[in-house]
Amino acid sequence: MANVSGRTYGLTILSPIIEDNSRIDICHSMELRWYLSQLPRDHRSPFAKISSTYLARLVVMDDVVFVGLPACEEHLKSRYLVFETNFDGDLDTYLRRMATETGDFVNAVWSHCVGFPGTANVDAFIAYMKKCQIETTFFFADVNDRTVDSTLKALHTQASLAEFMETHQSMPVAELQQAFGRFLEELKNARPLPHGGDESRDIPQERRPNG
Amino acid sequence: MVESAAGKIDVSDIQGFVLKGYNFPHARYLLLELGAPEAARAMLMPLLKIVTTGERWDPKNKPLSTVNIGFTHRGLAALGIPLESLLSFPLEFQQGMHARGDILGDTGKNAAENWDAEWREGRVHAWLAVNARTSEALESRCAEMLQLIETTQGARLIRAQDACALFIDGKVSTQEHFGYKDGFGNPDFKGAERRCTPGQGKLDENGNWQALATGEILLGYADEAGELPPAPDPHLLGRNGTFMVYRKLHQNVATFRRYIAEKGAEYPGGPEKLSAKFIGRWKDGTPLELSPDAPNPAIVNDENRNTNFTYGADPDGAKCPLGAHIRRVHPRDAFGFNGGLVNRRRIMRRGLTYGEYVPQNQPVSDTDEHGIIFIALNASLYRQFEFIQQQWIEYGNDAHQGNAKDVLMGNHGGKGRFVVQGTADPTNPPFICGGLPNFVELRGGDYFFIPSLTALAMMATNTVDPR
Numbered sequence: 001m002a003n004v005s006g007r008t009y010g011l012t013i014l015s016p017i018i019e020d021n022s023r024i025d026i027c028h029s030m031e032l033r034w035y036l037s038q039l040p041r042d043h044r045s046p047f048a049k050i051s052s053t054y055l056a057r058l059v060v061m062d063d064v065v066f067v068g069l070p071a072c073e074e075h076l077k078s079r080y081l082v083f084e085t086n087f088d089g090d091l092d093t094y095l096r097r098m099a100t101e102t103g104d105f106v107n108a109v110w111s112h113c114v115g116f117p118g119t120a121n122v123d124a125f126i127a128y129m130k131k132c133q134i135e136t137t138f139f140f141a142d143v144n145d146r147t148v149d150s151t152l153k154a155l156h157t158q159a160s161l162a163e164f165m166e167t168h169q170s171m172p173v174a175e176l177q178q179a180f181g182r183f184l185e186e187l188k189n190a191r192p193l194p195h196g197g198d199e200s201r202d203i204p205q206e207r208r209p210n211g
Numbered sequence: 212m213v214e215s216a217a218g219k220i221d222v223s224d225i226q227g228f229v230l231k232g233y234n235f236p237h238a239r240y241l242l243l244e245l246g247a248p249e250a251a252r253a254m255l256m257p258l259l260k261i262v263t264t265g266e267r268w269d270p271k272n273k274p275l276s277t278v279n280i281g282f283t284h285r286g287l288a289a290l291g292i293p294l295e296s297l298l299s300f301p302l303e304f305q306q307g308m309h310a311r312g313d314i315l316g317d318t319g320k321n322a323a324e325n326w327d328a329e330w331r332e333g334r335v336h337a338w339l340a341v342n343a344r345t346s347e348a349l350e351s352r353c354a355e356m357l358q359l360i361e362t363t364q365g366a367r368l369i370r371a372q373d374a375c376a377l378f379i380d381g382k383v384s385t386q387e388h389f390g391y392k393d394g395f396g397n398p399d400f401k402g403a404e405r406r407c408t409p410g411q412g413k414l415d416e417n418g419n420w421q422a423l424a425t426g427e428i429l430l431g432y433a434d435e436a437g438e439l440p441p442a443p444d445p446h447l448l449g450r451n452g453t454f455m456v457y458r459k460l461h462q463n464v465a466t467f468r469r470y471i472a473e474k475g476a477e478y479p480g481g482p483e484k485l486s487a488k489f490i491g492r493w494k495d496g497t498p499l500e501l502s503p504d505a506p507n508p509a510i511v512n513d514e515n516r517n518t519n520f521t522y523g524a525d526p527d528g529a530k531c532p533l534g535a536h537i538r539r540v541h542p543r544d545a546f547g548f549n550g551g552l553v554n555r556r557r558i559m560r561r562g563l564t565y566g567e568y569v570p571q572n573q574p575v576s577d578t579d580e581h582g583i584i585f586i587a588l589n590a591s592l593y594r595q596f597e598f599i600q601q602q603w604i605e606y607g608n609d610a611h612q613g614n615a616k617d618v619l620m621g622n623h624g625g626k627g628r629f630v631v632q633g634t635a636d637p638t639n640p641p642f643i644c645g646g647l648p649n650f651v652e653l654r655g656g657d658y659f660f661i662p663s664l665t666a667l668a669m670m671a672t673n674t675v676d677p678r
Contacts, residue, residue: 166628166645170477 254365330655
């Protein structure tokens with residue numbers, strides 16, 4: 001089935017950006033670039049709210065680049081906003097969540113795009129996005145077919161277990177078993193899981209040449 | 212032009228420090244700020260006859276001391292190298308180690324604000340290194356160098372950094388301050404005069420050890436990918452040269468001893484075995500892969516055995532932990548593909564300890580001057596040293612250790628964790644060491660270019676011509 005790999009849906013959307021030469025201040029594509037550059041990428045990212053997201057990417061595509069002969073010189077008819085995301089579950093649910101849970105963000109971005117109907121009418125929004133959709137054939141590979149939530153839970157379990165082992169490894173057996181029982185209870189009733197978002201390392205995004 | 216027996220490299224053109232580990236116990240690194248270009252060049256002229264090359268020594272007439280020289284990018288600029296040449300050096304060398312701090316994980320305790328002043332302020336232009344067999348020879352050679360500097364006014368001495376092998380019971384040893392015998396596993400490369408020792412080069416499809424491509428260590432030669440690593444213009448400026456990483460690593464000996472004593476008491480294998488699990492070798496140098504239960508002098512003393520091992524038969528880290536230091540920095544066959552993912556990540560180490568040796572049973576303090584002047588040579592700082600530092604020391608994903616840092620050198624900040632994978636054997640159980648402090652702290656350093664004799668002559672005579 002197109003766009004689907006196991007449990008993961010790969011969405012690729014190209015929305016033409018409004019070209020309005022009558023604007024006297026900043027043009028739509030520059031304003032959009034500025035807005036995107038300010039978007040947080042950690043737990044404050046709008047995509048952290050839509051917790052089924054593995055990876056999301058927004059790029060302003062200006063044009064194809066002519067690299068010199070023997071390539072042909074070609075140009076796109078429009079600038080495009082490229083939106084790529086991999087997530088769990090089905091497309092309609094995801095788009096519905098985008099409109100209802102991150103409406104401000106969606107409007108701030110897509111208001112620069114041609115034909116965008118807004119998010120007030122969710123069905124119209126979904127139809128618009130599907131109209132801009134193109135088929136996804138490459139996926140973000142580092143997903144082992146578990147949902148984002150279960151992956152985050154597994155990481156949390158692993159980290160908690162590692163800490164438990166570190167602090168209890170020399171304990172006598174009977175005591176250890178009791179402590180482990182308590183640990184399992186706590187784990188079951190775990191507080192809200194950590195949100196996704198890229199704050200795994202201290203190095204700012206721009207400074208990772210080898211990563 | 213003197214070709215090495217292995218063919219094709221001109222050992223008289225390459226600085227001896229690059230081609231050989233001199234194994235002289237005494238060293239002094241004269242850190243210099245260069246004077247006006249004409250004076251600096253006037254200082255370089257006599258050095259052309261003094262700088263030690265890679266030519267073979269007459270075994271009956273080995274020199275008492277050696278002299279070698281390297282320059283930071285600022286130093287090359289101070290020498291008046293043409294702008295076009297200056298700008299043709301690799302980016303990371305131009306930036307210098309200080310500016311690359313985020314990439315290298317030199318933050319917190321390792322951040323530049325904690326460095327010695329001359330490194331923090333980026334004032335070092337040149338590294339003039341004297342290595343010597345005796346302390347008398349060291350003093351007299353250094354005096355000669357200082358005289359040259361004084362006479363020509365070519366430079367100002369900012370600091371003389373002493374380094375010295377640890378003398379234990381009156382004898383020179385290759386031990387460092389934590390008690391580990393060091394210096395194993397330097398890469399063999401084509402053209403080097405010494406014999407290929409099994410375990411030092413790369414593995415071929417038949418499981419035999421071969422020398423690495425010359426271009427992994429020297430500029431101007433094909434590297435393991437068959438490419439020439441990025442090198443400055445003109446070709447003659449870079450050829451037969453290399454890049455050197457210099458990092459002054461302070462060792463917190465008291466903290467290390469305390470940590471091993473504490474955790475070693477909990478660890479069923481005992482403190483000596485735990486110490487071995489940290490590194491991948493027992494303190495005497497016996498590799499865990501070859502002798503997981505006890506040190507073995509017969510193995511250590513045999514150069515055909517002491518670094519001749521692979522990890523293929525130990526995929527779960529039962530003998531040598533997956534995150535052990537030597538396994539991290541030289542994975543050998545651990546990544547499959549016949550080592551192809553490892554062969555371009557090798558570095559030549561030439562470092563030396565500094566500070567007085569303190570026996571295990573004597574008190575010691577973290578604030579005492581103990582450490583290693585870590586020196587590594589590679590053709591590409593970015594691809595080799597920086598990659599190892601960022602991906603294998605300050606991160607653990609390739610070793611399947613998540614984001615855990617190297618136990619010995621990692622910038623833990625008190626929160627690090629090291630896992631000893633174990634087995635059901637009660638003397639080799641799984642064990643977790645938490646709350647890792649910084650055993651090692653960075654006190655400064657930089658990236659240097661070690662020019663060939665030809666390049667040095669061009670610099671001295673102001674004939675570097677990028678066209």
